[in-house]
Amino acid sequence: MSALLEQLASDVLVPGLEAIQRNKTEQIITVAVYQRDASRALASKKVSSDVDFNWLSTMRCNHVDGNDGGKVLCKMADASFDYSYEYLGLSERLVQTPLTISAFSP
Secondary structure, three states, X not given: OHHHHHHHHHXXXXXXXXXXXXXXXXXXXXXXXXXHHHHHHHHHOOOOOOXXXXXXXXXXXXXXXXXXXXXXXXXXXXXXXXXXXXOOOOHHHOOOOOOOOHHHOO
């Protein structure tokens, strides 16, 4: 994960990068950082079961094969839904404070 984040960080700094490509890369960085932090939190809590509350309360996205090329299925607790490229938020306004990152603290 560190190598991916390093590569994305260098990609976003390329001179002449189109605004749309920069924005997409920044969104991927946001998702990758979430995944890294969530994985670290689960490991620090020694989660080893798929019925552990800490696992069930984490957003999990899986690719599901299908005749149409497949889809991404997102799960949390006992809910699941198809990922439909929802709005990820305004990354320019994304902040990290002790309050917003407390869910991932060991």
